[in-house]
Amino acid sequence: MTNHTEAQIRPGTRADLEQLTAIYNHYVIQTHSTFDTVASTAEQRQPWLAAHPGHGPHRLFVAEADGRVLGYATSSQFRARPAYRTSVETAVxxxxxxxxxxxxxxxxxxLFEALADQDLHRAYAGIALPNEASVRLHTRFGFRQCGLYTESGHKFGRYWDVARFERPL
Known part of the structure; x- marks a missing residue:
C-alpha cells in the first residue's frame, strides 16, 4: 500500500476524470459526505472539471501514486453573485x-499554497456530520466552525446536520 510520502500532488486533468468520478461516486452511494444521491458518469462531471482550470481561484489538485488517483481537493465558486468573488468553497x-x-x-x-497569491478573502467548507476526520483536517488547516444547518439534508432515510466552517485567506 502506498503511503502519503510516495504520492505526487499535481493539478487535475481531463485524463483523471474517470478516476475522480469513481472516487466521488463512492461518497455519493456509500456515505452522507455529499448530498448527491445518484452516481454520475465522467461525461456528466465534465462541467465540474471545466469549472476548475489550472489557474485562478477555482483549482483542482490530485494525489497520484503509480498512475492511480488517491484523492483530490478543490476550491470552487462559493456563490454565483459577484460580491462573493473573493470567497471559495473547498472540498477534499x-x-x-x-x-x-x-x-x-x-x-x-x-491547494492553499496555490490560493495564497489569489485575490481571495475567505474559504468555506461544509461538513455533513458526523465526520470527525473531516472536522480534524479542516481544523488543522485553520478553519473554524461558523454555523450549523440542522437536519438540512435527507439521505439514507434520515436527516443530517451540516457544519459550516470558514478560514481566512
Missing part, C-alpha cells in the same frame, strides 16, 4: 482505501 475526497494516510493533508497543503 480520498479514495476509500486512501483515507487516514495523510493524503488529504498533502492535497490541502498544495
Amino acid at each position: 475526497y480520498c479514495a476509500p482505501d486512501a483515507g487516514g494516510r495523510g493524503i488529504g493533508t498533502l492535497l490541502y497543503t498544495a
